[in-house]
Structures are given as structure tokens and as C-alpha cells.
Amino acid sequence: MPKSSQYSLPATYYRGGTSKALFFREDVLPGPGPQRDRLLKRAMGSPDPLQLDGMGGSKAVTSKIAIVRPSTQSDADIAFTFAQVGVARDFIHYGANCGNISAAVGPFAIEEGLVQFRPGRSVDTTVKTQEVRIYNTGTGKLLSAHVPGTHEIAGVPGKGSPVLLDYRFTIGVELSRGLLPTGNASDMITVAKKEIEITICDIANLCVFANARDFNISGHETAADLTANLDWLAKTQELLGKAAVLAGAVVAPDPDPSKAHLAARLFLDKMCHESMAGTGAICTTACSRIPGSVVNRVIGDAMELDTLEISHAVGTMAVPSRLFEPSAASWMELYTYLIASGQMHLRNDQFPMFCHWVMASSSINFDMGGKSALT
Structure with missing residues (x-):
């Protein structure tokens, strides 16, 4: 049998607070783009609910990536890119930060020799620390880690280092309008x-x-x-x-579930889907256009509209469609065409990413089934 092609690169597995992530030096990765995305998702074993073929732990808090390099800015020692990798869904998101994983960035930078010593601060004045100034690329903001110890954190067995994180420079991180973007305390x-x-x-x-x-x-x-x-x-x-x-983060509210044309819950393999599968939404929309069908009777006058609003478990999905006057002979052709050509806009499909010492360091082999991870 032919051997599978493998690509190896150094990586370190850290816990930061109540999360875990694979840490990479940026210089061992391909540049930003589809190749990097494919490799990082492959490292996590995504998309797969169990992430069996990667380092992910089947939950969002263990499906994270940290990419670190020396900073070119005078006010930062290192640049840190945080990536949230989908578990069952096929996505990777770079446009945010994770406070938990940020706690491990300083220790990683020190271990990798990416920073020079700078005295830091500590809640316990008897403990000497090293300050690592971090520029987060996803938010464009600066934070400082003061790295020493032993410290317990709720939700995590055992002890680790109490890394002090200074977030004073992250005010207005999303909207650039200060601490209170509405101008009101409530x-x-x-x-x-x-x-x-x-x-x-x-x-x-x-x-x-x-x-x-x-x-x-x-x-x-x-x-x-x-x-x-x-x-x-x-x-x-x-x-x-x-x-x-x-x-002012969006220009219009997400659709009100109470104003949707129908509420639907999709069941697959004895489980309720957490939202609504795209294919399920297309089929629901097609069925709603068939006079006399269960879905058609539920939506009533919405039959005349170009967009069907489907309320699911975590929001509302809008599915535009075009309705042609069918004849009995062309009915199946019509709805096969509709399903194949329907356009879908998934609102509520992106969520804010709310978000301590080294666990293991190793070289990771990516078995790409005969195909390089970089192609």
C-alpha cells in the first residue's frame, strides 16, 4: 500500500484558564489564507463533533489555536493571533480574542525565547514576574501578561501559574466608543x-x-x-x-422569533439540531410552497412572500425563494430546481467569542491521506 503523505510541524499544547489551545510560532505555518485555515482545522480534527482525528476536545473551549510571533511594534513584544475553530461546523474565526488563552501567551513566548526580560508586577509583591506586552491581531488592542507559582482556578483541577493580565488598553475593543458604547450605565x-x-x-x-x-x-x-x-x-x-x-454594533436587529412565519425544530439521529441545517431550511421552504402541505398550511399568507422566516432553537433563518406557477407535470422539476438554486442568508450564525501553563510540547504529524496539508 502507498504511504500516506504527512506534514510535521512543532506545536505546544497549553491550558489557559478554563480553555486549551494548540500554540504555534507563526514562522512554522503557511501564510494567512486557505492553506493555513485547512491545516489548522485539520490539527483540531474539524469538522467532526468528536474531533477524533485531531487535538480538539469536542467542545468550543478546547478547539482553539494561538499563533505567536515577535512584534514589529515598539509598544509590544509579541503579536498574538487567536483562532476559534469550529467543532462540528467547518469554520475558523480570527477576528476576536480569548481571555483564557491570553493567559498562556506570555509563558509560551518566554519558553520559545521570543521576548527579552522586562520586570513585571504581581498581586503578591514577594513573587517576581516578567512582563510580556502582547498585541492581539484580532482586536487590534494591547494587553500585558505578568508571568511568574501555583494558583487554583475554578473549573480546573490542580494548580498552575497565576498570570496577571492587564487589559487597560482594551477599552472600546469592538466599537471604539469607550467603556459604555451607549453612553449610559444602564x-x-x-x-x-x-x-x-x-x-x-x-x-x-x-x-x-x-x-x-x-x-x-x-x-x-x-x-x-x-x-x-x-x-x-x-x-x-x-x-x-x-x-x-x-x-450600534449592527444596523438592524436579528429577526424577532415571534414574527417568524413558522417555528421548526430539526431532529437528526435521535437528537434535536442546535439550530437549523441549511438543507433542512431549503426543504422546509420548498415544502411551504406546495399547496395543501403541512408546512404550507402553517405559514398561511406568507406563501405569497419571497422570503420565508424560520424560527429555530437559537434564532431565525431567512430563506429567499422564487415561486413559479407550476403545472402538475413539472411540479417535481420545479422544486428540484428551487432546492438547487435557492440562496440562503444565515443570520444568527456568528456569535461573539466570549472568552496557564504548558501541558505538552511536541511535533504534530498531519496525515493528509496522500495529499499535502499545504496544497
Whole structure:
């Protein structure tokens, strides 16, 4: 049998806070573009819900990449690019930062000899630290890591180094309008027909804050419980959309699920899809155009519209379509054509990326099944 072609490159596996990432020096990777994207997704084993053939751990917090190089800026020691890699979905996103992984950037830079010593600060004045000034390419902002120790962090067994991260220069990281982009300490919006108080802050990452009681939760629920709560998910999507409009992050709110033409949940392999499969949305739209079908009876007068709004578990999907007057003989041809040529705009398909010492260092072999990772 012919041997599979493999491509090897050095990588280091770090935990940062409650996340883990593969760390690469930028000079061992191909330049930005499809080749790099393909290689990094391959390293994580994506797209695959289990990420069995890569270093990912089947969750967003363990499907991360850090790319580090010496900085050319006088006010930074290194440049750090954070990449969030999709688990089951085929994507890689560079336009943000991760606070957890940022805690491991300083230690990596020191271990790799990328920085010269600069005295740092520490909460414990008896502990000497080294400052590493980091420029995050995704946000265009500076932060400093003060790297020493042992420190425990909730959600992670064992101890590691208490890396102090200074985020003072990341105010206005997303919108460049200061700490409070609306200019107010609090604002009122309507979610699920109820007026609630929120605060929008922009430092390190753009976040919106609301009281748990306004969503009929205690704030002590597990992540699994909240993920399984479809009512909660729908409300948070409405909250995010309206807060984004208020802050000026988007020009129009995400579609209100209550105004969608129908609500749909897609089941595959005994599991409810977390949102809505694109092919499922196309089929739903096609079915809605068939007089007398179950979907057609649900949407009513929306039959006459060019776009069908489908509310799913985490938002609303708009599917444009063109409707021709069919004859009985051409019916299947018509809807085969519609499915093949339908255009889809997936709103609510991108989410903000909210986001300590070395675990292992190794050379990673990429088995590309006879095809180079760089082609």
C-alpha cells in the first residue's frame, strides 16, 4: 500500500484558564489564507463533533489555536493571533480574542525565547514576574501578561501559574466608543414583551449584562441545563440582537422569533439540531410552497412572500425563494430546481467569542491521506 503523505510541524499544547489551545510560532505555518485555515482545522480534527482525528476536545473551549510571533511594534513584544475553530461546523474565526488563552501567551513566548526580560508586577509583591506586552491581531488592542507559582482556578483541577493580565488598553475593543458604547450605565430594552434593564460594556470583549431574575432563572444553573432550555436560548438571542442594535454594533436587529412565519425544530439521529441545517431550511421552504402541505398550511399568507422566516432553537433563518406557477407535470422539476438554486442568508450564525501553563510540547504529524496539508 502507498504511504500516506504527512506534514510535521512543532506545536505546544497549553491550558489557559478554563480553555486549551494548540500554540504555534507563526514562522512554522503557511501564510494567512486557505492553506493555513485547512491545516489548522485539520490539527483540531474539524469538522467532526468528536474531533477524533485531531487535538480538539469536542467542545468550543478546547478547539482553539494561538499563533505567536515577535512584534514589529515598539509598544509590544509579541503579536498574538487567536483562532476559534469550529467543532462540528467547518469554520475558523480570527477576528476576536480569548481571555483564557491570553493567559498562556506570555509563558509560551518566554519558553520559545521570543521576548527579552522586562520586570513585571504581581498581586503578591514577594513573587517576581516578567512582563510580556502582547498585541492581539484580532482586536487590534494591547494587553500585558505578568508571568511568574501555583494558583487554583475554578473549573480546573490542580494548580498552575497565576498570570496577571492587564487589559487597560482594551477599552472600546469592538466599537471604539469607550467603556459604555451607549453612553449610559444602564438602558431599557424589551425582551419577550417584557421591559428589562441592561448594561453594555466594551472592554476585552463586547458584553451585555442583564439580571437573571428577568429571565426566570437563578443564575446557578449548569451550562447543560441552560443549553437545553429552548425558551432561555430564544430570549438570549433576542437580547443579543437588540443590545447589538442599541450599541450600534449592527444596523438592524436579528429577526424577532415571534414574527417568524413558522417555528421548526430539526431532529437528526435521535437528537434535536442546535439550530437549523441549511438543507433542512431549503426543504422546509420548498415544502411551504406546495399547496395543501403541512408546512404550507402553517405559514398561511406568507406563501405569497419571497422570503420565508424560520424560527429555530437559537434564532431565525431567512430563506429567499422564487415561486413559479407550476403545472402538475413539472411540479417535481420545479422544486428540484428551487432546492438547487435557492440562496440562503444565515443570520444568527456568528456569535461573539466570549472568552496557564504548558501541558505538552511536541511535533504534530498531519496525515493528509496522500495529499499535502499545504496544497
